[in-house]
Amino acid sequence: MSFDVDVTVRRGERAIVCRFASAGGITALVGPSGAGKSSVLEALAGLLRPEAGRIAVGGTVLFDSLARVNLPPEARACGVMFQDLRLFPHRRVLGNLLYGQRLAPPERRFLSLEEVADFLDIAPLLGRRPRTLSGGEAQRVAIGRALLSGPRFLLMDEPLTALDDARREAIIAVIERIRDELALPILLVSHDRADVARLADTVVELRP
């Protein structure tokens, strides 16, 4: 089992209830705006504490309210790619990638910086500042930083929005390679039904 999630997450007045299990590959989290997709991702990353429930990924329990388990974000080994990417503007691409690499303990450094730069075709960008990157380039750098952090799984919030068709194809190809060659479980949020139909092995629908 890659993702095994059964949580209630409170956001102000709202209680977001999310329950799913998936066997591996790519899991898509879909639902209308405000349904709580980003909140569920934050709960998996350890940035938002669920009110109750349990989260396990790849057999490791990350959160269990009854057993009083709540691993801090840095102990969860998840690579996160937020909707706004959150690259450090004052660091060059190389500095952003090195930040991810420093988060990875030696035993989980399964990719070198050169391999990631090659895999994502970002070697020519290493000296650039994030503000000079196109949307697709910035997405690839954010994916690179996440991969270098030695993740056991990846969380991606709308990784395909705001891209033209050619760049979308490039990012889709990267996501498929991460699934096929690195075999990392991926949970991605998307509102595009065509993307979901193409990419997802499991679809989880969050209702408002």
Ligand SMILES: Nc1ncnc2c1ncn2[C@@H]1O[C@H](COP(=O)(O)OP(=O)(O)OP(=O)(O)O)[C@@H](O)[C@H]1O
């Ligand atoms: N920091 C916050 N404090 C209080 N309520 C919040 C906070 N962040 C989000 N919410 C509310 O929680 C609910 C779920 O928001 P969330 O961003 O998780 O939804 P979403 O499905 O990802 O939406 P979208 O597709 O628009 O990004 C919404 O009603 C939102 O207004």
